[in-house]
Amino acid sequence: MEKDTNFNEWYNDIVEKAGLSDKRYPIKGMNVWTPYGWKIMRQIDTFIRRELDGTGHDEVCFPLLIPETEFKKEKEHIKGFDSEVYWVTHAGLNELDVRLVVRPTSETAMYPMFSLWVRSHTDLPLKVYQIVNTFRYETKQTRSFIRVREIHFFESHTCHVSEEDAQSQVEEDFGILERLSKELCLPYSLLMRTEWDKFPGAHYTVGLDTAMPNGRMLQIGSIHHYRTNFSIPYNITYENEAGEHVHAHQTTYGMSERLVGAIIGVHGDDKGLVLPPPVAPIQAVIIPIISKGNADVVMEEARKIEKKLNEARIRVKLDDRDERPGSKFFDWEIKGVPLRLEIGTRDIEKEAVSFVRRDDGGKGTIATGSIVEGVRLILGVIRKDMYDRAWEKQRSNVATITSLKDLPEKTLRFGWCGSEECGHRFEDENELKLLGTPYEHEEFDGTCIICGKHTNKAAYASRSM
RNA sequence: GGGCCCGUGGGGUAGCUUGGUAUCCUUGUAGCUUCGGGAGCUAUUGACUCCGGUUCAAAUCCGGGCGGGCCCA
Numbered sequence: 258m259e260k261d262t263n264f265n266e267w268y269n270d271i272v273e274k275a276g277l278s279d280k281r282y283p284i285k286g287m288n289v290w291t292p293y294g295w296k297i298m299r300q301i302d303t304f305i306r307r308e309l310d311g312t313g314h315d316e317v318c319f320p321l322l323i324p325e326t327e328f329k330k331e332k333e334h335i336k337g338f339d340s341e342v343y344w345v346t347h348a349g350l351n352e353l354d355v356r357l358v359v360r361p362t363s364e365t366a367m368y369p370m371f372s373l374w375v376r377s378h379t380d381l382p383l384k385v386y387q388i389v390n391t392f393r394y395e396t397k398q399t400r401s402f403i404r405v406r407e408i409h410f411f412e413s414h415t416c417h418v419s420e421e422d423a424q425s426q427v428e429e430d431f432g433i434l435e436r437l438s439k440e441l442c443l444p445y446s447l448l449m450r451t452e453w454d455k456f457p458g459a460h461y462t463v464g465l466d467t468a469m470p471n472g473r474m475l476q477i478g479s480i481h482h483y484r485t486n487f488s489i490p491y492n493i494t495y496e497n498e499a500g501e502h503v504h505a506h507q508t509t510y511g512m513s514e515r516l517v518g519a520i521i522g523v524h525g526d527d528k529g530l531v532l533p534p535p536v537a538p539i540q541a542v543i544i545p546i547i548s549k550g551n552a553d554v555v556m557e558e559a560r561k562i563e564k565k566l567n568e569a570r571i572r573v574k575l576d577d578r579d580e581r582p583g584s585k586f587f588d589w590e591i592k593g594v595p596l597r598l599e600i601g602t603r604d605i606e607k608e609a610v611s612f613v614r615r616d617d618g619g620k621g622t623i624a625t626g627s628i629v630e631g632v633r634l635i636l637g638v639i640r641k642d643m644y645d646r647a648w649e650k651q652r653s654n655v656a657t658i659t660s661l662k663d664l665p666e667k668t669l670r671f672g673w674c675g676s677e678e679c680g681h682r683f684e685d686e687n688e689l690k691l692l693g694t695p696y697e698h699e700e701f702d703g704t705c706i707i708c709g710k711h712t713n714k715a716a717y718a719s720r721s722m
Numbered sequence: 723g724g725g726c727c728c729g730u731g732g733g734g735u736a737g738c739u740u741g742g743u744a745u746c747c748u749u750g751u752a753g754c755u756u757c758g759g760g761a762g763c764u765a766u767u768g769a770c771u772c773c774g775g776u777u778c779a780a781a782u783c784c785g786g787g788c789g790g791g792c793c794c795a
Contacts, residue, residue: 265792273733281732283771285789396723398791546758583759601758611758688795 260527264471271521272401274591275530286399286406293592294517296538298409301516302388304440304535305411308433314384314413319366321389322357328365330490337457338362341394359392364458364509367414368491375505378418378497382426383505386413402518403475403722410513416493416505423482423506427463430480430510434465437512442533442643443467443519444651445477446668448693448717451680456509460484463696465512466717468654469522472666474692474719477519478512523647524616530593531616533643534636540572541632542594544585546601559600562610562628569629571636590615595639596632598623616643655717661687661706666720668692673716674705682707683718692717 260267272278277294290298306316322345329335338361345357360366367385375383388411395406413430417423431447438445445465455462459481466474485504488494494502524531534540545559559575566573574594576585582599589597599611609622612632616639623631656667669689673679683706684691694716701715 269791280790283789544758548757552757579757581757581759581761583757583761585760587760599758603758685795 258527260470260525264469264522267525267527268521269401271525271530271591275593277517277521277530278401280401284406286395286404288401288405288407290409293538297517297520297532297536298514300536300538301441302411304437305388305512308436309386309411309413312384312429312433313382314386314415316387317385318387318389319360319363319370321360323360323366325356325358327369328358330365331458331487333486334364334458338393341396343392343394360389361393362391362511363387363389363412364414364487368487368493371414371416371505372491372493375416375493375495378495381416381418381495381505382422383416384413384426385415386411386510400518402514402521405514408513410511412509412511415508416488417507418495418497418503418505420482420484420506423484423508426508427480427482430508433510434478434480439640439644440533440535441516441520442640442647443477443516443523444644444648446474446651446692446717447696449696450479450693451691452677453680454691454693456481458483458486460486464693466692467519467523468651468668468719469519469722472654472668472719473722474668474717475515475519475522475722477515478510481509483507483509523650524643525593529591531643532593532595534595534640537593537595538572539574539589539592539594540636541566541574541596541598542585542589543573543575543598543600544582544589545575545577546582546599546604548602551602554605555600555602558605558625562598562600562625565628566632569633571629571632596635598632614639657715659703659706664689668717668719670715670717671706672701672703672712673714674708674710674712675714676705676708679705679707680716687718688720689718690721692719 258267258270275293276291277297279289279291282289310316342361343359345359346353371383375381391408391410393406393408395404397404399405415423415426417426434445445467448464448466450462450464456479461482463480464476465478465480467477469475484506487507488504493505493507495505497503520533520536521530524533543559543563545555547555556577563573563575576589578585586597593615595615597613597615599613604611604622607622608625610625610628611620611622612635613620614635623635654668655670656665657670658664659671664687673683673694675694680691683689694714699715701713703712704710705712
């Protein structure tokens, strides 16, 4: 299956063949995480926990159901979500007096509790997160990991004494993102979403977008600054040092299983999945090369190597199935295992192990005596190379344009005066989604591509995934 | 939001026009054999998406549900 000529089919094919997800579950957009896919997700979750724990967040777990009365407290928020929430209307044989919403996100579950938890300025900042499933009734075509109705994601929610303090939380979130990006070898653009596309109820939203091979941007997460937009309706106040009751300023940060979708799309190739070593369930696979009469010797050596790597906490698997080596090579390539180790008579004689990199096909040997150091080193190089190549692709995906004729299949960068009128016209007339303006300062000098007014603001747009 | 297409063993398919015995590949299982890029042989398990209609008879024709895919907005 060819990735570049037929990305959509390729993607579906890989998800199935690599054993990431089984979408035969009989509800649209609700797929089964099969073991290999779930292991990848768990690696990502583990990293996120480590990062959030390390930055002073506490993990919590809120109920799945939200009373309609709480859900409807913030007007913009409900407007943004009420067409895509699932309702619980019955319990047993009885119709419920107060209907329950299945969380599409947890603001409205958490904030009534925050108003109880936050009393004094000494309670702030309050920083919590949870890793849970949320539900959104997607009406569009669903797609494994990218557009689903049951979404596995993490959401962190914070409360602060001031807008500035909340702003510094946003900066901390960018730091977490940067480290996550290195781990998953995923590049991203930080784009300030337009007023009409920001999270319902937010003061502003920064979208985290990754370019897919078809030139379209995939949003992999978002960071929101709420100011006091939620703390007012939910009455989240604290008493400051002067004895006054003040509304807290809030932020949220969320990312989902789309990270898995992005990894598939960014790194995969015609042979299958290519996994970044830090999240690969199996980082190195050992293929014993057996021939007549040497099975015992080869297997013994392979087990020795397996044990050594295992003890060094490298995720290793010895493939001792009764299959021919070639067939095993194909299997593990589809599954994207970063490093393949081959052990045969020739290797044993040379006291070495042959290796093949999944990412670029590079081959070589590692001396058996330094197998742990060698494998660690190569996995490190693979991670760095994947990271660098992915960023290079992300940058080259952007095309700066001055005319709307003959648009390339890329992410477009162009001048925008910033007016809503030009923004809407741009979207409506070009079948494109305005992703927003760069969050970080970016030199630009040109004219608005719609009205022609001079502007030093660039905007980004792409077709939606 | 609109349009088009599809649903047959675990996966991929033939059969459907013209109603009557379901094809092939792959996978799975057991055994033999083989092993530095998808080996071979033998035996064997396993299917017409659901509901309703037409009919002596439905995988096949008609309607609907559920599910999947592609394109456009």
